[in-house]
Amino acid sequence: MAAKLRKGDTVVVLTGKDKGKQGEITSVAPKDNKAVVEGVNVAIRHTKQSATSQGGRVPKAMPIDLSNLSLLDKNGKATRVGFRFEDGKKVRFAKSTGEAI
Numbered sequence: 001m002a003a004k005l006r007k008g009d010t011v012v013v014l015t016g017k018d019k020g021k022q023g024e025i026t027s028v029a030p031k032d033n034k035a036v037v038e039g040v041n042v043a044i045r046h047t048k049q050s051a052t053s054q055g056g057r058v059p060k061a062m063p064i065d066l067s068n069l070s071l072l073d074k075n076g077k078a079t080r081v082g083f084r085f086e087d088g089k090k091v092r093f094a095k096s097t098g099e100a101i
Contacts (some may be wrong), residue, residue: 003028004071004081004092005035009070009101012078013040022072026061034063050054075095 005011005025012022023037041064042043049055067077070078071094 002079003030003076005066005069010072011035011037012072013037013064013068014066014070014078015065016041029063032063033066035066035069036063037069038066062094074099088101 005028007025007028009025010022011025013019016046018040021040023039026036026038028035031093034095041062042059043062044057045060047053047058049057071081072092073096075097077096079094081092081101082095083090084093086100094100094101
């Protein structure tokens with residue numbers, strides 16, 4: 001199945017404690033059906049001090065399920081993603097505006 005959401009896409013959270021927050025996808029795990037979004041689903045991780053890094057409480061973005069995310073269109077609203085062929089290439093498009101992504 002083709003990826004509807006990819007690294008670098010700007011998305012909005014639809015459900016959960018971070019509902020309504022927006023951010024950019026930093027990584028996607030299609031096998032687990034999860035993505036890491038910058039500034040969303042942040043947890044505090046305690047790290048031990050080492051020679052290279054300072055120890056302490058470090059905020060880390062945790063994975064969120066892809067079903068809880070929706071792509072933002074050019075108007076800044078959540079939209080679903082579809083696929084179509086343009087000039088022999090398969091492209092993603094926003095269902096709300098019909099514009100290619």
